[in-house]
Amino acid sequence: MTVPLLDLTRQYVPLRDDILAVIDDLCSSQRFILGQAVADFETEAAEVLEVEHAIGVTSGSDALLVALMALGIGRGDEVIVPTFTFFASAGVVHRLGATPVFVDIDPVDYCLSIDQVREAISPRTKAIMPVHLFGQAADMEGLMEVAGGIPIIEDCAQAWGADFKGQQVGSMGLMGAFSFFPSKNLGCFGDGGMVTTNDSEVAANLRELRMHGQSGPYLHPKVGGNFRIDALQAEILRVKMPHAAAWIDGRRRHAALYTELFANAGLSEIVELPKALEGRGHTFNQYVIRTSKRDELRAHLTGLGIGCGVYYPLSLHLQPCFAELGYKEGQLPVSEQASREVLALPVFGELSDDELREVVEGIAAFYG
Template identity: 35%
Template sequence: MCLNCLKVNIHMRKIEIAMPVTGKEEWLAVKEPLMSGWLTQGPKVAEFEQAFAARHEVKHALACTSCTTALHLILVAMGVGPSDEVIVPAFTWVATANVVVYCGATPVFVDVDRTTYNMDPAQVACKVTERTKAIIAVHLFGLCADIDAISEAAPDVPIVEDAACAAGASYKGRPAGTLGVAAAFSFHPRKTITTGEGGMVTCNDNALADKIAMLRSHGASVSEEQRHLGPKPYLLPEFNLLGFNYRMTDLQGAVGLVQLGKLDTFIGERRKWAQYYCRELRGIDWITPPEISDGCGWQAFVCQVDEEKSPLPRNEIMEALQSMGISTRPGTHAVHALGYLREQFSLEDEDYPEAMKCDRFTMAIPLHNRMVEEDFKYVAEAIKHL
């Protein structure tokens, strides 16, 4: 595709950075809870949980309102609180660090490996103290963190997976969600499958699962299903825990069940086009595509821009692509440089240099299941002709 052809197409195309794939099946799926009148957490959520647990090979899956609340539930159930420390990567979405603060604990940041964007295991051991209660390992953009290396660096510290981007992903043949004491998934519309908003906790620990189930529903000792479907209408729950209202609705559960059935197809399509991008962009000396991994869930395709070689600074490249109808985004944040966390914990930009480079030089380009072949070709050609 020549440059003039690209210019002709500018006003004909609008390729979003991400778009959910929903349609008639999802629309029909919400009919049952709408007609039954059971709209809050109920049988459809339970069905979604069972299917999600089976797909990810875990005993327990517990749906909630978001990945943020899923992470919060895990930390609270583990007893994380004031005076505790939780190790988190310095390059991630802000929620990873925020949930630690919600518990009154201190996030301790670790720099990242720029080839994977994930926590650098080599830097973990020196961050562990007697106050360390957990490590949150983020599977950023769908690529699982190096869990074995992190475990080796801190063998006595429980690992929590922030698997927001990693539904369907795997690490050395093991599904995301089975790699730590518990995991948290996201169903935000930018993720591979969606329920609008929504999250899921997975774990294999019966006691931990029971506690999380209570915590997500105000700390109630009896579930809504037990109360409303059981033979004792007078039964009310006891509240022995200070809990939260973090329940998913049955409308979301119905949609999630349909979406989950498409997960492997979605990932397969994304893997195909990620490989295409890598082939097409390999010859451009100023852009570095992400590394291909068989287990990656490909929630996003995030490149690095070398501004010493690039025709324009990264931000101007993003503006140029936007003018051609191609949406882009920075990968995510160097969270230690964000205002609240920076001031609250006396952090400096230079404390985590690799995270700052990722913050300044990463660029996500469109990768989602509503795109067609011509869209991917158009994006690749546009980048080549900058």
């Protein structure tokens, strides 16, 4: 039996008629830029995420970028980011002429190490960007205590629906940045993103920045960019959003079943399973195990037709484009070790129990 790492067609088929209907309605209206579709999407998303403002943008990467722009971050500034994450977390900082300051991760939750953040803060630190990695909320309580008055931008790209002690991710920092890339727990039909905030002045600034800094017709008090989410993506997300909680519940159920299956197979002490920490609302955007034989296991599973992936094979502080920052191998050891050992397994909500058993049986055969 082949088992895909992700199969979005299984999610699409039950929603096909509803999605095609809203696409047809939008095509009939020919209103593709902002408008009521985007406004309704933003209102509904803000209600789900329990925030005052939600601003739809072009992608998760642009959500981070425009959030930094709203803070006026630029040359000479520093932004603290994890080194074990997707490239955009640091790329947007560099793009504005600021310096990404890489810090190591906590070995259990893969999120920013609070102690490392404390040591990295300097007079030039203008923002801290924790990533709620793999769908589990970072220690926002600890981060906000360490940050003091430094703005926190939550990178929620992988964490729609996660919460920290009952508070939705994206509602605790000054801003939250979401991605609706198709593989996310809530994904659109291409690129899409959103910035959340409870600050009305920040929200107004974000709305201007996503329209080239425009405050009125052809009046630009600032330079922004073209960061508007397409109305088409907004309408698709409005269809999918009410189902996201159930999809996440499916992922959580599969994670629990994995724990049971690994234990029954005698693998719990051989591979390290992900830990859903109390009060962190893990949504399992990825289900990530660890093993010192990661590459060999990955090749074995691939040979069996079982999908798996590596997030992320090279920590950002070791990427060639950041060589000028002077980081050396061994400097951030927790992240570097994770990059050698992590392996993501299929966990999406539409998987069958038999498919999960097939995955664990494949891993058991490797170690058998």
